[in-house]
Amino acid sequence: MPDLSINFAGIKSPNPFWLASAPPTNSGYQVMKAFDAGWGGAVWKTLGVPVVNVSSRYGGVNYRDKRLVGFNNIELISDRPLIDNLREIEEVKKHFPHHAVIASLMVQSREEWHQIMRDVTSAGADGVELNFGCPHGMCERGMGSAVGQEPDVLRTIVEWVMEVAQIPVIVKLTPNITDITEPARAARLGGADAISLINTIQSIVGVDLDQFAPYPIVDGKGTNGGYCGPAVKPIALNMVKNCAQDPYVQLPISGIGGIENWRDAVEHILLGASSVQVCTAAMHFGFGIIREMTAGLEQYMTEKGFHTIYDMVGKALPNVKHWEDLNLKYKVTANIHEDKCIGCQLCYTACEDGAHQAIGLREGTRVPEIIEENCVGCNLCSLVCPVENCITMERTDDGTEHLTWKERTLAGTIPTDFNDERAGGLHHWVPEPTAALGKEKHKTLPGKARQLGTPASVVNDLVRKE
Amino acid sequence: MAEYLPPTSEQEFHANFAQLKPRMNNTEALYESSRCLFCFDAPCIKACPTGIDIPQFIRQINTGNVTGAARTIYEANYFGNACGKVCPTEVLCEGACVYNLQDVKPIEIGRLQSFATRQVVESHKYLFEPGQPNGRKVVIIGAGPAGISCACELRALGYEVDIFEAKSQPSGLTVHGVAPYKITNEEVLAEMDYLQAQFGYRVQYNSPICSRPDLLALEEAYDAIFLGIGLGKTNALLLPGEERENCVGAVEFIEQLRREHHQILVGRKVIVLGGGNTAMDAASESARLGAEDVILAYRRGKDDMGAYEFEYDLAKSVGVKGLFNVAPVEIVGNGRVAGVRFIRTATVDGQVQALPGSEFVEPCDMVIKATGQAKQTSFLSLIPGLQLDGKGRIVADAHTYQTTNPQYFTSGDALNGGAEVVNAAAEAKVAARGIHHYLSAR
Numbered sequence: 057m058p059d060l061s062i063n064f065a066g067i068k069s070p071n072p073f074w075l076a077s078a079p080p081t082n083s084g085y086q087v088m089k090a091f092d093a094g095w096g097g098a099v100w101k102t103l104g105v106p107v108v109n110v111s112s113r114y115g116g117v118n119y120r121d122k123r124l125v126g127f128n129n130i131e132l133i134s135d136r137p138l139i140d141n142l143r144e145i146e147e148v149k150k151h152f153p154h155h156a157v158i159a160s161l162m163v164q165s166r167e168e169w170h171q172i173m174r175d176v177t178s179a180g181a182d183g184v185e186l187n188f189g190c191p192h193g194m195c196e197r198g199m200g201s202a203v204g205q206e207p208d209v210l211r212t213i214v215e216w217v218m219e220v221a222q223i224p225v226i227v228k229l230t231p232n233i234t235d236i237t238e239p240a241r242a243a244r245l246g247g248a249d250a251i252s253l254i255n256t257i258q259s260i261v262g263v264d265l266d267q268f269a270p271y272p273i274v275d276g277k278g279t280n281g282g283y284c285g286p287a288v289k290p291i292a293l294n295m296v297k298n299c300a301q302d303p304y305v306q307l308p309i310s311g312i313g314g315i316e317n318w319r320d321a322v323e324h325i326l327l328g329a330s331s332v333q334v335c336t337a338a339m340h341f342g343f344g345i346i347r348e349m350t351a352g353l354e355q356y357m358t359e360k361g362f363h364t365i366y367d368m369v370g371k372a373l374p375n376v377k378h379w380e381d382l383n384l385k386y387k388v389t390a391n392i393h394e395d396k397c398i399g400c401q402l403c404y405t406a407c408e409d410g411a412h413q414a415i416g417l418r419e420g421t422r423v424p425e426i427i428e429e430n431c432v433g434c435n436l437c438s439l440v441c442p443v444e445n446c447i448t449m450e451r452t453d454d455g456t457e458h459l460t461w462k463e464r465t466l467a468g469t470i471p472t473d474f475n476d477e478r479a480g481g482l483h484h485w486v487p488e489p490t491a492a493l494g495k496e497k498h499k500t501l502p503g504k505a506r507q508l509g510t511p512a513s514v515v516n517d518l519v520r521k522e
Numbered sequence: 523m524a525e526y527l528p529p530t531s532e533q534e535f536h537a538n539f540a541q542l543k544p545r546m547n548n549t550e551a552l553y554e555s556s557r558c559l560f561c562f563d564a565p566c567i568k569a570c571p572t573g574i575d576i577p578q579f580i581r582q583i584n585t586g587n588v589t590g591a592a593r594t595i596y597e598a599n600y601f602g603n604a605c606g607k608v609c610p611t612e613v614l615c616e617g618a619c620v621y622n623l624q625d626v627k628p629i630e631i632g633r634l635q636s637f638a639t640r641q642v643v644e645s646h647k648y649l650f651e652p653g654q655p656n657g658r659k660v661v662i663i664g665a666g667p668a669g670i671s672c673a674c675e676l677r678a679l680g681y682e683v684d685i686f687e688a689k690s691q692p693s694g695l696t697v698h699g700v701a702p703y704k705i706t707n708e709e710v711l712a713e714m715d716y717l718q719a720q721f722g723y724r725v726q727y728n729s730p731i732c733s734r735p736d737l738l739a740l741e742e743a744y745d746a747i748f749l750g751i752g753l754g755k756t757n758a759l760l761l762p763g764e765e766r767e768n769c770v771g772a773v774e775f776i777e778q779l780r781r782e783h784h785q786i787l788v789g790r791k792v793i794v795l796g797g798g799n800t801a802m803d804a805a806s807e808s809a810r811l812g813a814e815d816v817i818l819a820y821r822r823g824k825d826d827m828g829a830y831e832f833e834y835d836l837a838k839s840v841g842v843k844g845l846f847n848v849a850p851v852e853i854v855g856n857g858r859v860a861g862v863r864f865i866r867t868a869t870v871d872g873q874v875q876a877l878p879g880s881e882f883v884e885p886c887d888m889v890i891k892a893t894g895q896a897k898q899t900s901f902l903s904l905i906p907g908l909q910l911d912g913k914g915r916i917v918a919d920a921h922t923y924q925t926t927n928p929q930y931f932t933s934g935d936a937l938n939g940g941a942e943v944v945n946a947a948a949e950a951k952v953a954a955r956g957i958h959h960y961l962s963a964r
């Protein structure tokens with residue numbers, strides 16, 4: 057049985073799954089319920105001077121029949137008095153001494169930072185998370201992402217906090233910045249013990265086509281909000297990786313953004329996170345998802361022979377390279393497995409219109425055919441094919457050669473002028489532009505009853521037999 | 523043991539004849555439309571006789587443009603709603619859906635189609651209007667799927683259109699012949715009203731065209747004549763005892779069923795003679811009317827039946843039993859039907875042969891003859907120069923459906939010998955274009 061427990065910058069937790077600072081951690085009731093369900097830790101809903109929220113607060117992005125692939129909110133930090141929160145933190149810690157309770161904080165002046173640090177420490181919090189991330193409402197008041205976007209300000213505030221800190225300090229970063237490593241480095245310079253990322257991404261989640269207003273709508277108006285949920289995972293993963301690979305950051309990372317199941321969590325961990333936080337998925341499906349997450353993680357670790365989380369932290373990092381270090385000699389080619397093909401021809405139209413005209417149609421069958429000379433190995437067809445493993449990308453180079461762009465640059469063999477003979481696509485066959493005309497007509501014309509000259513077969517073949 | 527009790531009220535009738543393809547709600551439509559792959563050169567389009575751009579309308583439903591979806595459907599097929607419910611989709615669009623090859627349930631194209639069209643029908647959202655009047659007049663005989671579709675297309679092209687219909691309602695066999703569990707009368711007629719409100723053709727009901735003088739008057743008053751007359755009564759069996767009470771033709775029985783619903787009387791034990799789709803319908807309908815035993819008797823083996831497999835499955839599912847390799851020789855009884863005398867048969871080299879000495883009587887109190895509809899040959903013989911083929915079908919040009927009398931055009935069952943609503947709808951559009959071509963060239 058693998059050991060899921062972690063010690064994150066001094067914060068101990070029975071497993072790496074924490075609830076992110078957000079509505080699921082609004083109250084002692086919710087946090088206790090989550091711990092009872094199996095969550096390892098909780099970052100309390102951000103504390104500070106209590107706010108006033110608007111009504112109608114969230115918007116969702118649905119993809120076809122899938123709800124909430126993206127989620128956005130215009131909520132602020134906790135709207136409950138500090139004293140109530142402190143009392144509940146104390147109570148939670150009494151019941152769950154071995155679980156991680158981290159207080160998320162956002163205040164303004166040095167005095168306020170000192171005061172609130174003392175308050176949450178004496179309430180028994182295992183650590184704090186400084187919220188420099190909120191991209192709406194709070195930043196307009198000089199807090200949240202307004203701090204996270206100014207590395208110098210961020211560093212100063214971290215230093216204030218460190219003056220009094222007796223428990224580990226995590227700095228939560230905003231993704232609304234060009235280079236995430238800048239605030240991460242500032243956090244390190246300020247003396248922080250760890251970082252967590254990402255907070256939400258500034259967004260407009262949709263526009264109401266009748267009211268001409270952005271969602272969520274508050275009395276006919278709206279504002280930009282913070283974007284999160286499954287759709288943001290790729291952005292979060294990249295930023296986690298950037299921080300993990302940066303030689304000047306070198307802090308434990310709590311990965312956040314789009315985590316909904318064990319796979320998402322493992323991905324964050326493989327790119328350098330050593331704890332993970334979840335918000336949207338818990339808001340969507342409730343605390344019960346933790347059972348699938350821990351079970352999946354355990355199963356994966358068992359299969360891979362990992363004994364502790366630390367056996368896998370950052371394991372994918374050595375394979376994340378700069379583009380110029382990738383092997384230009386490696387080549388894959390699409391391969392259609394005819395026995396699986398259902399003839400939807402999505403691969404054909406994708407490659408024809410969206411890639412390299414490397415798939416052809418043949419008479420008498422709906423199974424398309426790869427024209428190997430044209431296939432550049434882009435993967436598009438295999439991504440659009442609705443049948444699992446129907447199109448596979450097979451390696452076609454012999455595996456003996458290795459040449460990178462960096463090496464070619466050093467050797468002086470890269471294309472340099474506009475019509476360079478060394479252009480990568482020079483010898484790729486491209487149809488004549490005019491060959492496109494009328495091509496759509498070769499496919500079945502809809503509304504055939506409109507056409508004159510309907511084939512007689514319509515009449516003769518379908519007689520209703522008596 | 524009967525599966526159904528005889529319905530005694532309209533409500534019970536509708537329970538026994540519950541819709542096989544019930545209306546989708548918005549969520550169902552969203553889920554189902556989300557599954558469509560938007561195939562290139564989609565096989566479902568090719569399999570639809572009217573060539574509805576199926577992936578396009580499904581995508582429109584999915585993006586919340588239900589009105590646009592209905593337009594896509596109606597542009598190809600004026601019986602869009604009816605077809606969604608009554609088409610044998612298993613052998614048409616849905617049968618061609620690529621999901622079948624993955625052993626995944628095909629997209630429910632028919633139900634999605636009716637989902638979209640029914641919304642515009644019910645909300646009276648009009649999508650079409652008549653074209654600029656072009657000063658020409660066309661008369662249509664028969665307000666079935668062929669006649670109505672032709673009328674819509676001609677009106678869109680600017681023709682003045684009059685329809686003469688023998689019966690008191692439009693849509694032909696859609697309302698008089700199709701099984702009630704496929705579509706209700708109200709739903710059929712609502713679509714007819716919807717079409718007429720947009721296209722504004724005139725229909726004279728209870729106005730059969732029967733005689734040479736009737737036809738002559740039309741020939742003189744109109745530029746072209748469209749024959750959408752369908753087929754005739756059930757073929758006679760020419761067997762002794764056929765005139766006995768409770769020995770009825772399937773088409774006539776079903777027409778009465780559609781008109782009278784639960785008030786129609788069905789026997790306790792019914793024998794249906796035939797192996798086609800109409801036989802399956804009549805058998806299913808008898809069972810749903812509460813007949814205790816329904817026997818489907820067919821001259822050849824089960825696999826030789828003309829009916830679609832799913833239609834036979836449907837009949838079996840309501841308790842209908844098959845009796846194969848038997849030929850009726852006499853309807854026995856005393857005034858009323860009391861049974862059918864059969865002789866057993868064998869099929870040798872494709873020929874049905876009676877087995878001497880194998881006769882037996884299967885008792886019953888009702889016989890439904892589902893032995894095909896006769897062609898309207900005597901009426902058609904009143905039209906000068908009009909040729910029929912060996913099977914009594916009107917001979918017409920395959921591209922225009924112009925008959926051998928150039929003033930006459932045709933489509934639907936009268937032309938194809940008896941197919942589906944969707945075929946009539948498809949052909950009638952072609953015929954309307956043919957009429958347009960012919961009259962424009964004059």
Ligand SMILES: Cc1cc2nc3c(=O)[nH]c(=O)nc-3n(C[C@H](O)[C@H](O)[C@H](O)COP(=O)(O)OP(=O)(O)OC[C@H]3O[C@@H](n4cnc5c(N)ncnc54)[C@H](O)[C@@H]3O)c2cc1C
Nearest residue numbers: 664666667668688694695699730731752934935941942943
């Ligand atoms: C029992 C049965 C069940 C069926 N079930 C289905 C099904 O589930 N799905 C499906 O798609 N198809 C089904 N069909 C077939 C479908 O109904 C027909 O293919 C379709 O209705 C043909 O359309 P039509 O316009 O050619 O003829 P019809 O629908 O027969 O319409 C012809 C019209 O012309 C009128 N008419 C005829 N002669 C004259 C005249 N001399 N003067 C004036 N009016 C005249 C008739 O009263 C009728 O209204 C079924 C058919 C039957 C018999």
Ligand SMILES: Cc1cc2nc3c(=O)[nH]c(=O)nc-3n(C[C@H](O)[C@H](O)[C@H](O)COP(=O)(O)O)c2cc1C
Nearest residue numbers: 076077078102129187255284285313314334335336
């Ligand atoms: C409604 C809502 C309120 C939030 N409030 C806070 C907050 O008070 N403090 C904070 O640090 N982050 C806050 N967040 C950000 C989350 O903690 C988290 O960083 C973000 O949602 C990304 O994780 P996810 O993709 O799992 O949701 C909030 C998020 C949401 C959706």
Ligand code: SF4
Nearest residue numbers: 407431432434435437
């Ligand atoms: S990998 Fe790219 S280029 Fe090759 S066939 Fe597929 S889509 Fe076309």
Ligand code: SF4
Nearest residue numbers: 397398400401403441
């Ligand atoms: S996308 Fe896949 S299933 Fe569809 S035609 Fe191409 S190979 Fe076949």
Ligand code: SF4
Nearest residue numbers: 558559561566619620
């Ligand atoms: S074949 Fe099926 S999946 Fe493909 S476009 Fe048609 S309905 Fe959609």
